[in-house]
Amino acid sequence: MAGIEVTALHKRYPDGTVAVDHVDLSIGDGELFVMLGPSGCGKTTTLRAIAGLERQTTGDIRIGDTLVNDLPPAERDIAMVFQFYALYPHLRTRDNLAFPLRAEGLPKAEVRERVDEAARLMRLGPLLDRRPRRLSGGEQQRVALARALVRRPRAFLMDEPLTNLDAELRADMRTEIKHLQGELGTTMVYVTHDQVEAMSLGHRIAILNKGRVEQIGTPLEVYDRPASLFCAAFIGSPPMNLIEVEVADGKLRSKGGLVLTPPPGLPRDRCLVAGVRPEALEVTEPGAERSVPARVVSAEWLGDEIIYVVDHGGQRDVRVRMPPTVRFAADAPVGLRHTGGTPAVYDVSTEELVA
Amino acid sequence: MAVSVDEAVPTGPVRDHTPPARRFGGRGRSVLEIALLTVLAVVMLFPVLWMIETSIKENRDVYAIPAKFFDFTVTLDHFKDVFIASGGRSALSVSFLNSVVVAGVSTVLATVLGVPAAWAYSRFAVKAKKDQLFFILSTRFMPPVVVVIPIFLMYRQVGLIDTKLGLILIYTAFNVPFTIWMMKGFVDEVPAEYEDAAMLDGYTRLQAFWRFTLPLLVPGIAATAVFALIFSWNEFVFAIFLTSSDDVRTAPPAIAGLIGGTTVDWGLVAAASVVFALPVLAFAYLVRKHLIAGVTLGAVRR
Ligand SMILES: Nc1ncnc2c1ncn2[C@@H]1O[C@H](COP(=O)(O)OP(=O)(O)O)[C@@H](O)[C@H]1O
Ligand SMILES: [Mg+2]
Numbered sequence: 325m326a327g328i329e330v331t332a333l334h335k336r337y338p339d340g341t342v343a344v345d346h347v348d349l350s351i352g353d354g355e356l357f358v359m360l361g362p363s364g365c366g367k368t369t370t371l372r373a374i375a376g377l378e379r380q381t382t383g384d385i386r387i388g389d390t391l392v393n394d395l396p397p398a399e400r401d402i403a404m405v406f407q408f409y410a411l412y413p414h415l416r417t418r419d420n421l422a423f424p425l426r427a428e429g430l431p432k433a434e435v436r437e438r439v440d441e442a443a444r445l446m447r448l449g450p451l452l453d454r455r456p457r458r459l460s461g462g463e464q465q466r467v468a469l470a471r472a473l474v475r476r477p478r479a480f481l482m483d484e485p486l487t488n489l490d491a492e493l494r495a496d497m498r499t500e501i502k503h504l505q506g507e508l509g510t511t512m513v514y515v516t517h518d519q520v521e522a523m524s525l526g527h528r529i530a531i532l533n534k535g536r537v538e539q540i541g542t543p544l545e546v547y548d549r550p551a552s553l554f555c556a557a558f559i560g561s562p563p564m565n566l567i568e569v570e571v572a573d574g575k576l577r578s579k580g581g582l583v584l585t586p587p588p589g590l591p592r593d594r595c596l597v598a599g600v601r602p603e604a605l606e607v608t609e610p611g612a613e614r615s616v617p618a619r620v621v622s623a624e625w626l627g628d629e630i631i632y633v634v635d636h637g638g639q640r641d642v643r644v645r646m647p648p649t650v651r652f653a654a655d656a657p658v659g660l661r662h663t664g665g666t667p668a669v670y671d672v673s674t675e676e677l678v679a
Numbered sequence: 680m681a682v683s684v685d686e687a688v689p690t691g692p693v694r695d696h697t698p699p700a701r702r703f704g705g706r707g708r709s710v711l712e713i714a715l716l717t718v719l720a721v722v723m724l725f726p727v728l729w730m731i732e733t734s735i736k737e738n739r740d741v742y743a744i745p746a747k748f749f750d751f752t753v754t755l756d757h758f759k760d761v762f763i764a765s766g767g768r769s770a771l772s773v774s775f776l777n778s779v780v781v782a783g784v785s786t787v788l789a790t791v792l793g794v795p796a797a798w799a800y801s802r803f804a805v806k807a808k809k810d811q812l813f814f815i816l817s818t819r820f821m822p823p824v825v826v827v828i829p830i831f832l833m834y835r836q837v838g839l840i841d842t843k844l845g846l847i848l849i850y851t852a853f854n855v856p857f858t859i860w861m862m863k864g865f866v867d868e869v870p871a872e873y874e875d876a877a878m879l880d881g882y883t884r885l886q887a888f889w890r891f892t893l894p895l896l897v898p899g900i901a902a903t904a905v906f907a908l909i910f911s912w913n914e915f916v917f918a919i920f921l922t923s924s925d926d927v928r929t930a931p932p933a934i935a936g937l938i939g940g941t942t943v944d945w946g947l948v949a950a951a952s953v954v955f956a957l958p959v960l961a962f963a964y965l966v967r968k969h970l971i972a973g974v975t976l977g978a979v980r981r
Binding site for chain 1: 870880881
C-alpha cells in the first residue's frame, strides 16, 4: 500500500488537446480519494497517467516513494476498474479473476486461494463458472472489482465504475465499495462526475474543472465552503443560490433586501456574490419577522421535501428547501428568511472565494 | 399550418382505399416478384449451370447442334484431363497448384502485415493518420491494368518477371491496403480497455494485443482474408502480363490459354473452370459463420 503524489501534471494529447492543464494531488496511504468533475475535465486522463496507460507531457507521479514516470503500467503495481468493465469475454469469471495472478506467475494453489478469497469478498460464488456475457451489469461490475482486488495492489484506480448501473444498484455498490476499501485499507482513487457519489464515498474530494483542481477538501468542507463559483454550482442538488450582495453598514445586503452576516475580512468596492444553500433559507408567510418579500415561481414536490423556486428582488431562481408540510401556491406572495450562518462570499470577477 | 391541413385532406380518403388496393396489388406483386426473381436466377445461374453441364458432357454432346440440355451422356473424362496429361501431371494441374501457392501465401502475408498495421492505426496517435490512411487506400484507386506496364518494366529490371514470388509480392501489395482498412474497422470495435487491463495485469503492449485483442479479431480476420484470397485467386491481369511459363502461371491465365487455338476443347475449359471455382466456394462456406459475424460485428452493441 502506498500514497500517491501527483505534481504539476500536464497532459497534452498529440492532437493538441490539453486534457490536464495543471494538477497537484497528494493522496494519503489508505485514503479513499475522489476526483469529481464534469465530463471532459481531465479525470480519466489523470487516472490513466497515474496507471501508466498515458504518458504525461510534464509533471511527476510518485507511488509510495517511487517516481513512476518511466515505469510501464505492469510495474506500478496498481489495479484499475474501468467504466466499461473490460472483463475478458472468452474467459469464465474464475479465469478472469485468476488471469492477473497467472501473469505474475504465482503457484496454482495460491492462485486458487486468492481467487476464492476475492470471490467470497464480492460474493461471486455462483457466478464463477459463467462467462461475462451471461452476467448482468451489476454482476460484471462485481467481477471487475474482484479482479482488481485479487492482486492485492498498492492502490486501486476506479474510473466511473458505477456509471453503467441503474440507480438502486449504484447505491448498493457504493456502500459495498466504501466498506471494502475500509476493510482492506488500500489507497483508492475514485473518479466520478456524480457529486452524490463523491460526497458519500470520499474521505477527501478534489473538484476538477478544465484540467485544473478547483478545490480539495473533505465532503463537508467542499459542501460548506466551495472554493469557487464553479464548485458552488457543482456541489449540492439543487446547488447553492448565488445572490448578488453589497456591503453596507457592516452587513451584506441583497437587492431584494435580504440581510446576511458578512464573514470577516471582506474586501471593499468589489462585485460580490453570496453563496447560500437552499436549506439556509426559509419561505414564510408574507411579512413574517425578519423576512423580506418574495414570490413563489414554482415548486417541486420531492416527497420528503419541497424545493421552492422564488423570485427575490428580481432574481427569479432562488431555491429554498422546505419540509413537505409547508405549502405555498405558485405565484403566492411570501416572505424569504435567511436562517443559516455566515455565507461564503465570492468575487464575481475572479469567481473565487474571497471570505 | 394551412399547408399541412390542405395536404392532410386528400391523404385521408386515399389512405382509406389503400388496404384493399394493396391487398390486390400485394398478390399481383408477389407473383410478379417471383416471376422476376426466377428470370433473374435463371439468367444469373445459367452460365454456371451450363459450365457444370459442359464439364460432364461427352465431346460429341458438347458440340451437338441443337444443344442438348438434358439428354446427354455423362462422363468425367474432362476432369481427368484437367489433372492428368499423357505421361504425368497436366500443365493445368501445375497452374492450379501455383494458384494455391500464390493466393495462399499472398493472403497470409497481407494478413500478417495488415492486421498489426490496422491495430496500430486504430490504437495509437499516428502523425497525419487520416492522410496516411487515405494514401494507403489511394493505392487501390487504380485498376491493375493501369499500373501493370510500369510494374512489368520494374519486375524485368529486378528479375521478378515470370516468378511466383513476383506475383505473391504484387498481390500482397494489393491486399495490404484493403486488409488495413477493413481490419481497422474491426479493431476499432474491440474496446482498448482490454489491452489497458492486460497491461495493468503485467503484460506488455504486444502481449496484450496478441493474447486479448487478437482472439477477438478472429471473425474479422477470417472475413478479410476471404476477400483477399478471392482477389488473389481470381486475379487475371497481373498474372497474364507478368508470367508466361507453364510452371509459374496461375490458373486464370492457364484456363484462358485453353481458348484460342483452332479448336477449343470446351469440355476441358468447363471442367477446369469448375475446379477453379470450387476452392473459393468451399473456403467461404467453411468460414461462413465468421463471415457473417465479421460483417455484422459493427451492429452489435457492447
Ligand atoms: N486520446 C485522446 N486524444 C485526444 N484528446 C483526448 C483523448 N482522450 C481524451 N481527450 C480529450 O481530453 C479531454 C479530457 O478527457 P478525459 O480525461 O477523458 O475527461 P473526463 O474523464 O473527465 O471526462 C477531453 O476534452 C477529451 O476530448
Ligand atoms: Mg472519463
